[in-house]
Amino acid sequence: MSWITEPFQYEFMRRALLACVLIGFTNGFLGAYVVLRRLALVADALSHSMLPGLALAAMLIGLNPGGLLLGGLFAAVFVALGGHLIASSSRVKDETAVAALYIFAFALGIALIKYARVKVSLDHFLFGNILGIADSDLLTSYLISVTTLLSLVALQRPLLLALFEASVARTQGIRVGLLLALLIVLIVLAMVSSLQAVGVLLSLGLLVLPAATIYLLSDSYAAMSWGGGIIGATSAVAGLQISFWANIPSGPAIIMVLGILFLAAYLFGPKYGIASRRLRKRHLHEESLKRWK
Amino acid sequence: MNGRLVIEDLTVSYHRIPAVHHLDVQLASGSCVGLLGPNGAGKTTLLKALAGLLPIETGRVRFNGRVIADARLITYVPQREAVDWDFPITVRGLAEMGRYSVLGIWKPFGARDEAIVNQALQVAELDAFANRQIKALSGGQQQRAFLARAWAQEAEIYLLDEPFGGLDKNASTAFAEAIHRLRDSGKLLIVSHHNLADAAELFDHILILNGELVAFGPTEQTLTKGNIDRAYSTKIFSGRKQ
Numbered sequence: 191m192s193w194i195t196e197p198f199q200y201e202f203m204r205r206a207l208l209a210c211v212l213i214g215f216t217n218g219f220l221g222a223y224v225v226l227r228r229l230a231l232v233a234d235a236l237s238h239s240m241l242p243g244l245a246l247a248a249m250l251i252g253l254n255p256g257g258l259l260l261g262g263l264f265a266a267v268f269v270a271l272g273g274h275l276i277a278s279s280s281r282v283k284d285e286t287a288v289a290a291l292y293i294f295a296f297a298l299g300i301a302l303i304k305y306a307r308v309k310v311s312l313d314h315f316l317f318g319n320i321l322g323i324a325d326s327d328l329l330t331s332y333l334i335s336v337t338t339l340l341s342l343v344a345l346q347r348p349l350l351l352a353l354f355e356a357s358v359a360r361t362q363g364i365r366v367g368l369l370l371a372l373l374i375v376l377i378v379l380a381m382v383s384s385l386q387a388v389g390v391l392l393s394l395g396l397l398v399l400p401a402a403t404i405y406l407l408s409d410s411y412a413a414m415s416w417g418g419g420i421i422g423a424t425s426a427v428a429g430l431q432i433s434f435w436a437n438i439p440s441g442p443a444i445i446m447v448l449g450i451l452f453l454a455a456y457l458f459g460p461k462y463g464i465a466s467r468r469l470r471k472r473h474l475h476e477e478s479l480k481r482w483k
Numbered sequence: 484m485n486g487r488l489v490i491e492d493l494t495v496s497y498h499r500i501p502a503v504h505h506l507d508v509q510l511a512s513g514s515c516v517g518l519l520g521p522n523g524a525g526k527t528t529l530l531k532a533l534a535g536l537l538p539i540e541t542g543r544v545r546f547n548g549r550v551i552a553d554a555r556l557i558t559y560v561p562q563r564e565a566v567d568w569d570f571p572i573t574v575r576g577l578a579e580m581g582r583y584s585v586l587g588i589w590k591p592f593g594a595r596d597e598a599i600v601n602q603a604l605q606v607a608e609l610d611a612f613a614n615r616q617i618k619a620l621s622g623g624q625q626q627r628a629f630l631a632r633a634w635a636q637e638a639e640i641y642l643l644d645e646p647f648g649g650l651d652k653n654a655s656t657a658f659a660e661a662i663h664r665l666r667d668s669g670k671l672l673i674v675s676h677h678n679l680a681d682a683a684e685l686f687d688h689i690l691i692l693n694g695e696l697v698a699f700g701p702t703e704q705t706l707t708k709g710n711i712d713r714a715y716s717t718k719i720f721s722g723r724k725q
Contacts, residue, residue, distance in 0.1 A: 226570065347583040354570055354580070361534045361559050362584045409616040411571045 197434040206320045206440065209331055210426035213384045214396065214444075216335040218422020219342060220380050221401035222414035223373055226353045230398045231285060232270070235292035236374070237381050237393045239269035241299025244315055244385075248306040259330060259382050266378040269295055318389030320430065320440040327386045334383040338376050342415065345369065350411060387426075388441035396422060399448035406455040406462050425451060486512035486639055488671060492542035495525070495532040501540065502528040504695040510673065510688070512639065515666040517686030517702070518675040521715050524693045526675040527562075530642045533673070534559035546640065555584050558638035560629045562645050568618040574628050575613040578603045581635030600635050607631035607661055623654025627661050634665070641665065643674045647685075659685055682706060 197203045224233055243265025247257035273288035282290075303312055342349070351359040352366045359366050377397065384393040400418040408417065429444030436443070457465045493506040503525040510516055518526050531537045533544060534557060544551055551557055572580075578600045579592070586596065604610045607627040612620060617628060626646050633641055643662070647655055662672055666687070673690075676682060682689065682702070689705040691697040691714045698710040 344588065347586075347588055351580060351583060354572065355561065355566065357536055357561060357565065358559060361536060361557065362555070405571065409571045409573060411576075414571055 193435070194431070197431065202321050202323075203430075203434065205323050205325075205328060206430055207427060209320055209323050209328060209387055210430050210444070211423045212328075212331045212335045213380075213387050214400075214422035214424070214426030215419040216331075216338050216422075217380050217384055217393075217396040218400035219415045219419035220338055220376055221397045221399070221418050221422070222404070222411065223342070223349060223353065224377065224397055225401040225405055225414070226411070227370070227373065229373070229377070230394070232273075232288060232374075233377050233381075233397055234394050235273070235288045236266045236270060236378055237390050239292040239295035239299075240266050240378070240381060240385070241315060241390060242295050242302055243268075243299075245299050245302035245306055249302065254326070256330075258385070262382045262385070263375075263378055265295060265299075266381070267375070270374045270378075314389070315385070316389045316391050317439065318385060318387050318392070318441050320387040320444075323386050331383040331386075334379045338380060341372065341376065345372075349373075388444060392441045392445050395445035395448055396426070399445070399452050400425070403448070403452045403455045406452075406459045409461075421448070421451065485669070486547050486671065488512075488640060489545045490533075490542070491544075493529075493532065493539060493544060494541040495528050495537055496540045497528075502694065503532065503692070505542070506692075506696050508690060508696060508699050510671055510690075512671045513666060513669045514688050515662055515672045515674065515686050516688040516690055517682050518673055518690050518692060519677070519679065519682060519706075519714070520692040520697070522677075524714070526692060527644055529692065530559065530644050530673065530675060533557065533640075534642050551640075555636060556638060557640045557642065558633040558636055559642045560626075560633060560644065560646065563622070563625065563649065566617075566625075568625070570617065573614050573616055574609050574620070574631070575600065575604065577617060577628050578631045578635045581632040584636055599637070603631040603634035606634050606664055608657065621654060623650050623658050626650070626654075626658055630661055630665070639670060641670055641672045643672065645675050645677065647676060647678065647681075655681075679706075679711060 198207060224230060240262035243261035243263070244258050245261075246265075247261025251257040269288065269291045272291050273284065276282055276287040276291070277284040280287075300312065303315070348359070348364045349369055351362065352364055352369045356366045380397060381390075381393045384396050388396060400422040401414050403421055404414045404417040408414065425447040426444050429447045430440055432438070432447065433440040433443035455463065457463050460466055488510040490506055490508045490510075493503060494501050495503045506529070518529065520526055528537065532539055533551075535551075536559065546556060579596075581603065582592065582596045582600065586592070601610075604613055607630045609624060609627055609631055612624060617625060620628060630641075641662075646658060646662075650658060662674070662685075666672055674686065676685070683706055686702055688700065689702050690699045691705065691710055693714045697714040698705045698707075
């Protein structure tokens with residue numbers, strides 16, 4: 191079994207392992223709410239729109255995590271709130287407004303990165319590198335994980351009511367808009383934390399794939415968040431191993447593991463898997479046919 | 484509970500155009516009130532305003548002398564199309580949701596909550612289906628699952644928006660029995676409905692609405708040809724010049 195432990199004799203691999211567990215679990219847990227609220231596309235838009243904020247932060251205060259976090263947060267919230275504002279004050283609908291803003295922000299970000307004071311490569315932002323994770327990144331991830339998990343666990347009941355039936359939740363005095371805004375902020379935080387590991391383009395996978403997988407396997411919302419967290423963390427660690435031995439970048443390796451699990455659940459999930467449904471015996475049908483004959 | 488829902492001079496508007504005008508009516512607990520009227524008469528608007536989902540333009544609504552700010556007293560069951568049936572939740576989970584508003588964010592689920600949830604499943608005759616995901620129920624069972632949640636919430640006033648829509652005869656009968664059980668245990672039910680033919684069997688009181696109050700009272704006195712003609716033949720006053 192030494193092949194499991196062998197990669198972790200290196201300091202950078204041990205750091206990467208810790209980052210995988212933290213980021214994988216937090217994203218997977220939060221993903222349940224993203225999937226149930228159908229926020230996957232909004233989350234995608236948020237991840238892209240972080241680019242100009244990151245570039246601006248890199249230009250003004252250099253490449254430190256605090257600056258990047260603020261820059262990303264600012265840009266993402268700008269697009270989320272801006273999208274909401276445009277959708278509520280014109281005839282353009284939500285998804286169009288958000289798409290219009292985020293793609294504009296993404297283009298702006300690519301242009302701005304050219305002017306960053308420190309020479310940063312676009313690749314680094316787009317694809318991340320979990321092997322180059324620094325202590326300060328780990329601390330950021332840790333703080334974000336604690337904040338996210340504590341808020342979600344504490345607000346589980348009102349969140350569930352708001353996601354299931356916003357109108358009924360409102361009659362019970364739940365501030366649905368506020369909870370959704372919190373959810374958006376948590377998504378942005380989770381993306382900032384996974385940025386260093388898998389980059390802007392792949393961060394959506396860590397967020398959406400674990401919960402989507404459990405959604406195909408279970409009828410329990412609690413299983414979606416806790417199970418999503420567990421799948422997220424273990425897949426991230428498995429992806430890290432694969433990237434070490436197969437010598438492929440860690441981000442794509444992690445997302446591919448999650449993607450394979452998702453497809454497997456889609457095909458072979460015991461209750462909702464399409465292959466499982468096909469293979470099920472058609473006893474009722476046959477019985478009723480017999481009765482007819 | 485012996486209660487009285489007093490609606491005084493209630494006007495509800497969409498973008499300043501009133502949909503329900505100056506409604507004055509008093510409803511008593513332990514009755515099942517059918518809310519009738521043509522499409523666009525303001526039935527859903529009235530239910531939503533009572534539930535606190537729409538702002539009230541004029542007037543006030545009080546239950547036993549109190550403004551119904553205590554949201555727990557009142558429960559709104561939306562039309563079936565408004566629900567995400569793929570949501571990963573079982574019938575029992577749905578009924579347990581009703582307890583959230585009683586327990587708040589922190590209080591743990593106790594033996595009494597458990598008992599109320601079980602009772603709710605019995606009232607709705609869903610004990611056998613408690614562990615089913617809500618999509619794996621028939622239309623009538625789905626409606627009753629929402630009644631179970633309302634019961635678990637210990638609500639006194641039930642607002643049901645077209646619950647009989649799309650139910651076949653057997654499902655309608657089972658649902659009618661369920662709401663009559665609620666009425667007999669002292670709850671007030673306000674049910675919007677569009678089928679005049681079976682209204683007399685379902686409701687003990689009828690409220691006919693057409694933008695404004697057309698008639699209200701015990702079914703046999705209110706569900707008359709004269710009242711129905713009045714409600715369905717007049718144009719709805721929308722506040723706009725025609």
